[in-house]
Amino acid sequence: xxxxxxxxxxxxxxxxxxxxxxxxxxxxxxxxxxxxxxxxxxxxxxxxxxxxxxxxxxxxxxxxxxxxxxxxxxxxxxxxxxxxxxxxxxxxxxxxxxxxxxxxxxxxxxxxxxxxxxxxxxxxxxxxxxxxxxxxxxxxxxxxxxxxxxxxxxxxxxxxxxxxxxxxxxxxxxxxxxxxxxxxxxxxxxxxxxxxxxxxxxxxxxxxxxxxxxxxxxxxxxxxxxxxxxxxxxxxxxxxxxxxxxxxxxxxxxxxxxxxxxxxxxxxxxxxxxxxxxxxxxxxxxxxxxxxxxxxxxxxxxxxxxxxxxxxxxxxxxxxxxxxxxxxxxxxxxxxxxxxxxxxxxxxxxxxxxxxxxxxxxxxxxxxxxxxxxxxxxxxxxxxxxxxxxxxxxxxxxxxxxxxxxxxxxx
Amino acid sequence: xxxxxxxxxxxxxxxxxxxxxxxxxxxxxxxxxxxxxxxxxxxxxxxxxxxxxxxxxxxxxxxxxxxxxxxxxxxxxxxxxxxxxxxxxxxxxxxxxxxxxxxxxxxxxxxxxxxxxxxxxxxxxxxxxxxxxxxxxxxxxxxxxxxxx
Numbered sequence: 001x002x003x004x005x006x007x008x009x010x011x012x013x014x015x016x017x018x019x020x021x022x023x024x025x026x027x028x029x030x031x032x033x034x035x036x037x038x039x040x041x042x043x044x045x046x047x048x049x050x051x052x053x054x055x056x057x058x059x060x061x062x063x064x065x066x067x068x069x070x071x072x073x074x075x076x077x078x079x080x081x082x083x084x085x086x087x088x089x090x091x092x093x094x095x096x097x098x099x100x101x102x103x104x105x106x107x108x109x110x111x112x113x114x115x116x117x118x119x120x121x122x123x124x125x126x127x128x129x130x131x132x133x134x135x136x137x138x139x140x141x142x143x144x145x146x147x148x149x150x151x152x153x154x155x156x157x158x159x160x161x162x163x164x165x166x167x168x169x170x171x172x173x174x175x176x177x178x179x180x181x182x183x184x185x186x187x188x189x190x191x192x193x194x195x196x197x198x199x200x201x202x203x204x205x206x207x208x209x210x211x212x213x214x215x216x217x218x219x220x221x222x223x224x225x226x227x228x229x230x231x232x233x234x235x236x237x238x239x240x241x242x243x244x245x246x247x248x249x250x251x252x253x254x255x256x257x258x259x260x261x262x263x264x265x266x267x268x269x270x271x272x273x274x275x276x277x278x279x280x281x282x283x284x285x286x287x288x289x290x291x292x293x294x295x296x297x298x299x300x301x302x303x304x305x306x307x308x309x310x311x312x313x314x315x316x317x318x319x320x321x322x323x324x325x326x327x328x329x330x331x332x333x334x335x336x337x338x339x340x341x342x343x344x345x346x347x348x349x350x351x352x353x354x355x356x357x358x359x360x361x362x363x364x365x366x367x368x369x370x371x372x373x374x375x376x377x378x379x380x381x382x383x384x385x386x387x388x389x390x391x392x393x394x395x396x397x398x399x400x401x402x403x404x405x406x407x408x409x410x411x
Numbered sequence: 412x413x414x415x416x417x418x419x420x421x422x423x424x425x426x427x428x429x430x431x432x433x434x435x436x437x438x439x440x441x442x443x444x445x446x447x448x449x450x451x452x453x454x455x456x457x458x459x460x461x462x463x464x465x466x467x468x469x470x471x472x473x474x475x476x477x478x479x480x481x482x483x484x485x486x487x488x489x490x491x492x493x494x495x496x497x498x499x500x501x502x503x504x505x506x507x508x509x510x511x512x513x514x515x516x517x518x519x520x521x522x523x524x525x526x527x528x529x530x531x532x533x534x535x536x537x538x539x540x541x542x543x544x545x546x547x548x549x550x551x552x553x554x555x556x557x558x559x560x
Contacts, residue, residue, distance in 0.1 A: 380453025
């Protein structure tokens with residue numbers, strides 16, 4: 001083992017990793033693609049806010065309100081810095097990736113798209129980057145086209161270049177498949193979109209926790225992600241959009257905090273980003289999100305990626321040696337994040353997950369909110385193990401031992 | 412194999428029905444049928460019933476899913492075959508009651524089915540076990556689809 005990370009030190013920051021599951025078995029948490037665990041540093045910042053600074057923001061003259069506002073806006077700056085956004089004003093807090101994409105569909109899509117315009121997505125998207133566009137299609141009459149997936153989960157780029165036509169106004173793709181772990185060919189898709197004059201939305205829910213994300217270098221228009229998959233709390237996420245788009249967009253939700261003036265006849269909007277953040281925001285969530293970015297920066301995103309590549313390759317090698325295990329997606333850890341989707345011949349993924357749980361091993365089973373991928377693979381569901389910075393090779397061994405138990409059990 | 416809870420869930424009789432499902436296949440002369448699905452799990456069942464004189468003369472199922480859904484389907488068909496529609500519907504209620512109460516049913520003919528009692532301790536699996544019963548209810552009601560999502 002040649003880790004650039006001190007895993008034991010990192011694991012001490014995550015108290016949940018010390019708990020036990022049925023019959024005193026230590027937790028082996030391999031469901032990080034669904035949600036990640038939270039380090040004490042993030043928990044402490046959230047607790048400190050409620051304990052010492054809790055107040056509503058942007059409105060009070062009293063000390064607590066000023067402190068809360070400062071902490072909230074400081075978190076926005078940390079997040080902007082983490083993703084190398086040109087300015088924190090372009091960073092809008094949402095409840096998560098799903099709301100971020102819905103915001104774009106409503107506030108940009110309804111404003112700018114008309115019948116006959118095209119949106120291109122891919123077959124490997126999470127439902128949150130499919131359903132908002134289907135609804136928009138049905139309401140506005142746009143065309144919705146899918147870049148298909150090849151058998152190894154990679155995008156069919158020849159097909160993509162035919163699909164991204166000059167009437168394409170938006171290309172919305174994931175940077176990493178949550179179901180298969182494939183790292184998508186973002187820069188090639190961005191090139192095609194640019195040539196067609198289309199805008200680009202990148203769904204970073206799965207990539208942001210694991211790969212260094214540089215919004216300016218990516219040369220995209222919209223970026224969405226969720227804090228809870230990157231060591232932060234649930235219920236908070238980011239929509240980053242270029243200011244030139246935000247200025248043309250109408251509010252998504254309306255009410256308090258997003259207005260400049262309100263009279264009985266009409267209202268005017270607050271400046272960006274407040275224009276898109278109606279109501280009292282998730283203040284503690286934003287602070288926790290900022291703290292999570294600090295934690296990841298301190299560990300180093302490159303170190304995390306290297307660790308995940310090592311552990312994923314180790315797991316791929318181990319799983320391939322179990323005769324009845326079938327792995328979906330690329331077998332090369334360079335081409336995937338720390339996500340491995342698989343099944344066991346003759347055993348339904350639910351049964352796999354159930355037996356693994358009895359051994360303390362937490363994985364996800366089902367369609368992973370990506371049913372089009374399941375159809376393309378011709379399976380009803382898969383089992384999925386997903387890794388993060390705190391997982392160890394020993395835990396991979398626990399996984400493979402537990403899989404052998406599954407095979408023994410179901411014969 | 413460790414874990415008594417797991418052994419409670421996957422009793423030998425359940426694994427037996429899973430490995431060798433009874434009444435699996437298709438009927439050529441069914442009089443009613445229904446399809447059931449748990450889209451979130453990927454469990455699905457196609458159920459066919461041949462009724463005569465308000466009695467289930469024959470029943471068969473096809474489909475795919477986890478061991479619990481497959482074993483429960485097999486046991487359900489074994490139970491209702493030859494029973495009247497009203498007895499079958501009492502079976503549906505008895506099974507529901509067993510899943511919600513966590514107490515084995517004393518219903519006549521539930522001997523094997525009572526082995527599914529372990530499922531009640533796993534809320535996520537109750538819908539797997541219930542799918543075939545729901546689908547039976549739909550088939551007997553003349554509906555075509557069922558879901559336990």
